[in-house]
Amino acid sequence: MPHRRLRFLADGGALGALMRAHDWAATPLGPPEDWPEALKTTVGIMLGSRQPMYVAWGPARLMLYNDSYAVLCGARHPAALGKPFSDVWFDVMEDVGPIVDRAFAGEATHMDDIALVMTRNGYPEEAHFSFSTTPVRDEEGRVAGMFCACAEITARIMAERRQAFGLALDQALRDIADPARVAEVALRMLGAQLRVGRCGYAEPDEHGEALLVTAEWGDGTLPSLPPGTPLMPVEAAPAALPRRIDDAATDPVEGLPGGAASGLLIPIASAGRLTALLYVHQAVPRRWLEAEEALLREMAERIAASLARAQAEVALRASEARWRGLFAAMHEGFALCEMVRDEAGRDVDFRYLEVNDAWERLTGITRKAAEGQLVSVLIPGVEPFWIETYGRVVRSGEPAHVEYQVATLGAWFEVFAYRTEPGRFAAVFLNVTERKASEERQALLAREVDHRAKNALAVVLAALRLTRADSLPAYRAAVEGRVAALARAQTLLARENWSGAALAQLLEGELKPFIGEGQHLVLEGPPVHLQGRAVQPVAMAMHELATNATKHGALSVAGGRVSVSWRTEDGGATLVMRWRESGGPPAVAPNRQGFGSRVLEATLRGQLGGGIAMEWSPQGLACTMTLPLAGPVAEEPPIPE
Structure with missing residues (x-):
């Protein structure tokens, strides 16, 4: 010690x-x-x-x-x-x-x-x-x-930059219908953003044997790679990609032709099959950062989607046969629909004329059931948003890019909608439910962490304001002990992703530091999991009891003993804990209620809705605590006054 x-x-x-x-x-x-x-x-x-x-x-x-x-x-x-x-x-x-x-x-x-x-x-x-x-x-x-x-906050700043660049890229590509122009603009913007010598896009050849350059942008520091230049065999790509090459002299790899000394190679896949390669090259060795690779990965999907959308438009205009081939092969869901209007000319519904295989996979509705059917019949209760949005696209001719939920299907969709001819529109979309759920989970965790931090600061402020001591060292020790108890509870919660903690683990971590040589701690009880918001109050209560035992009770003398036992009642809905001290001086009820007693009352009774009973006897202090294991917990900790 x-x-x-x-x-x-x-x-x-x-x-x-x-x-x-x-x-x-x-x-x-x-x-x-x-x-x-x-x-x-x-x-x-x-x-x-x-x-x-x-x-x-x-x-x-x-x-x-x-x-x-x-x-x-x-x-x-x-x-x-x-x-x-x-x-x-x-x-x-x-x-x-x-x-x-x-x-x-x-x-x-x-x-x-x-x-x-x-x-x-x-x-x-x-x-x-x-x-x-x-x-x-x-x-x-x-x-x-x-x-x-x-x-x-580097990661956040880089993420915000990626998001801003992604929005700018989407805006620049949104109204471009020519695939070659899409590739030109996208590669130029991406190359300038990363400050590279060469930025290009490659696709498998017609035999699926080699990845060939299909489009490229350069700043003049490297010779350009003409369309058709082979980068690597397709069969070698799974083992080589994705790949960061900081220095080709020490890390030789196929895919760095034309004088490049370093590069980043990002594969683009669909249905488990390599469909394209996005690459950047530099004339000199360069240490590529995680943030740069993350940007390239994200933009690879966006560029691929924009190219697919542009190619879809070209194919639709070119011929029915070519359109149907692309229609069937697209990774994105695709639907050709016509608006339905009432006698007053208002948009009230739309009918699916044709959908592709990806549409069936992404919505979970068969093509047979969808084609020829009204959306109001196919998806009862569908949000009016969809009819309003598609009606606006058909009337104005302006494309739309939206993300919205279809509650009946329990799914979110990102949709690009275009007018194809009077009264009709095409929709290209992806199911983004998983991404939306991930964003919501991250937001929930951020709110929970923020709430926990505010609660912790409130308790610390109360400890600073209300702790009483005869000297500065004693005051400091008391405050540091209470803050340390709070910190241990926060650490335990963070380790369990703020979902709660095992009672035995909490008690052992909180009480063992108080046990000196020749003293004893006994913990007995069944496995009990405390909900997240109960961990901090229980930890603070245990700390105050242990502090009191160290000053006045069993832990103030050699050979002292503290035992904590617990059980559940009411079918597991209620936790009953028993604190008992022995081998120390007699327990004498205090003349006034100190900070520790107020913490016990505020946390166990005020915050958790439980109860506490103190027994002062010659054998030592005994304390019985009850608290619900489920149900509401006070959002803010009552601060002792």
């Missing part, structure tokens, strides 16, 4: 261990036990947090940080620990140095996005961060250091 003056370094995961082992006496900071109280408190908070945080302290601005921030350091960790800030981040000091200077001058800073080009993993990369810096003052009110809480 660490010395009481070093308890602020007791937790903190890997960085906590590194900081405890570090030779601080050889640095200007000196031994940790002699650090200023402001630094100890700030470091304790930092090590107990899951958010990336660091502290720069003293005239040398030496760096201390937590596990989450170590990830942002890349290969500069662990050497960055205890080093001057300017030595660690030498390559971005022009951008961040003035911010640090302002912090040490007493000025706090907050930025939602700062873009930096850094070489933290052995190669230059663009990175984005949101952060806030706060001056930290010593006991005499002088700025002695800086505290920074931050988050890397």
Whole structure:
């Protein structure tokens, strides 16, 4: 167990261990036990947090940080620990140095996005961060250091760029009917976006033996590859694709002709069959980033879909025979329909004239049932949106690109609709239900994480405001203990994707740190899974009971014993927990209700809708707690007053 003056370094995961082992006496900071109280408190908070945080302290601005921030350091960790800030981040000091200077001058800073080009993993990369810096003052009110809480938002920025570029690409291609023009515009935009020497599209030859260039754009740094240039055999593609080639001299691969020294090769497949290849080439070696490959993958599907749509339009205009061939072979669902109007000329329905095999696969309705049938009969209760949208396309001649749900089918569809002739339209579509569900799950998880963070901060603020102690070290220890209990609960929830936690695991993790040499902890009960919103309140309640036992009860003496048993009642709907102390001093009821008692009341009774009964006896404290295992939980934790 660490010395009481070093308890602020007791937790903190890997960085906590590194900081405890570090030779601080050889640095200007000196031994940790002699650090200023402001630094100890700030470091304790930092090590107990899951958010990336660091502290720069003293005239040398030496760096201390937590596990989450170590990830942002890349290969500069662990050497960055205890080093001057300017030595660690030498390559971005022009951008961040003035911010640090302002912090040490007493000025706090907050930025939602700062873009930096850094070489933290052995190669230059663009990175984005949101952060806030706060001056930290010593006991005499002088700025002695800086505290920074931050988050890397590179992935989000890159995703937003991909989304913006995708929208721009869709807009540029939407009204182009000529496939050659679609390829020309798409490859030019994509090549310029990635700043490459060559961007091209290749498809299998008529025998399906080799991938041949069909369209290409270049900036002049590489010779162009004429249409028909072979890139690689089709049979070799599954083993070689997708492929990042940073340097062809050390990673030779087919598919880099014409003087290219590096490249990205992305396959496009349909129904498990390779249908095309999107590639970018560079005249010099280049380290390709994950974000660049992600952009190319996403745009490959968009370009393929745009080409398919354009080819469909050409085929429809060319001849009935060619149109039917494409109609049957398309990966996208395709339907030819006619609008139905009432006597007043209003659009009230539409009829399916022909649909393709993909339409049947994507909707789950057979072609036999669909062709010749009204949509109102085929899909009862279909949303009026579809009739209104297709009617507008037929009347105006303007194409439409929409995403909307067909609730009766339980599916979302992305649809391109075009007028083919008076009163008729064609619809090209994909079933995007899975993507929509994924987006909803991500949004739900983001809301849940945000809710948990706000609840945690509310409890921390209550602990800071209401904790009472005879001295600053005692106050700090009490607050750190409560924050640590909260952090352990958050960690357990995060490990289980916020779905809840096993009661035994929660109790063991929360109570074991309190058990000293010669003391005993007994946990007995059946497997019980707590719902997500009950984990934090139960953890806080256990922490308060253990804290009280350490100060006044069984855990205040050697040989003390704490046992926690539990059972379920009412068919598994109610949890009954029994806390019992023995081997310690007699339990005496307090004269007033302290913070711990108020936490027990607020969490178990106020937040979870349960009950609590305390028994003070010469044998020790006993506490019986009941709480529902299902049903509603208070959205916000009642804050003790």
